Amino acid sequence: QVLESGGGLAQPGGSLRLSCAASGFTFREYAMNWVRQAPGKGLEWVSSVTGGGTPYYADSVKGRFIVSRDNSNNMVYLQMNRLRAEDTALYYCARDQTVVTGDWLDPWGQGTLVNVSS
Amino acid sequence: QSVLTQPPSLSGALGQRVTISCTGSSSNVGAGYDVHWYQQIPGRSPRVLIYRNFNRPSGVPGRFSGSKSGSSASLAITGLQAEDEADYYCQSFDTSLGGYVFGTGTKVTVL
Numbered sequence: 001q002v003l004e005s006g007g008g009l010a011q012p013g014g015s016l017r018l019s020c021a022a023s024g025f026t027f028r029e030y031a032m033n034w035v036r037q038a039p040g041k042g043l044e045w046v047s048s049v050t051g052g053g054t055p056y057y058a059d060s061v062k063g064r065f066i067v068s069r070d071n072s073n074n075m076v077y078l079q080m081n082r083l084r085a086e087d088t089a090l091y092y093c094a095r096d097q098t099v100v101t102g103d104w105l106d107p108w109g110q111g112t113l114v115n116v117s118s
Numbered sequence: 119q120s121v122l123t124q125p126p127s128l129s130g131a132l133g134q135r136v137t138i139s140c141t142g143s144s145s146n147v148g149a150g151y152d153v154h155w156y157q158q159i160p161g162r163s164p165r166v167l168i169y170r171n172f173n174r175p176s177g178v179p180g181r182f183s184g185s186k187s188g189s190s191a192s193l194a195i196t197g198l199q200a201e202d203e204a205d206y207y208c209q210s211f212d213t214s215l216g217g218y219v220f221g222t223g224t225k226v227t228v229l
Binding site for chain 1: 151152154156158163164165166169170175205207209211215216217218219220221222223
């Protein structure tokens with residue numbers, strides 16, 4: 001399973017760091033992903049990180065967000081900088097099916113809510 | 119942004135069949151990337167219904183089935199049940215974007 005934390009209220013231009021704790025599988029053997037869902041909207045892929053730590057980003061967050069992982073502690077992080085109102089969303093952590101990205105996502109966490117507002 | 123197009127909503131009576139389409143392009147579904155389907159009940163996290171175009175995970179009822187042809191894919195629900203009322207999303211990989219893409223989502227209502 002995966003469990004997100006770290007969401008909350010942030011001001012435009014501010015920063016937040018999301019965390020995702022994984023358990024029940026050999027963490028380093030799976031890529032991990034962040035997917036967000038704005039209120040009342042659909043799913044949007046945000047970022048992926050391979051088992052070896054190679055990051056990938058959606059254009060909407062490239063240059064502002066940084067994804068990383070700690071294979072020793074089964075954790076993945078999303079450092080969110082220069083936040084904008086349009087980053088307001090429920091952020092899900094989800095596991096890939098192999099060490100690299102490109103497959104389906106399962107399991108998903110319950111999400112952590114990020115609200116960017118002044 | 120969503121680059122996989124789905125109908126915004128569909129409805130059907132109990133026991134009927136509904137089919138949700140997912141239309142992509144030559145940089146994702148048409149390039150041969152697999153399509154996966156998720157169900158999201160309001161207030162809950164998405165869960166995978168179909169993976170790699172037509173495979174059902176254990177625990178998913180047999181009334182859900184998937185197919186893919188060219189740049190499009192479909193999810194069929196045969197014998198609609200009240201508990202199938204939810205949002206459904208397709209997902210694939212896009213080589214131009216270098217990451218995952220989701221469909222625009224379809225809200226299924228059971229009449």
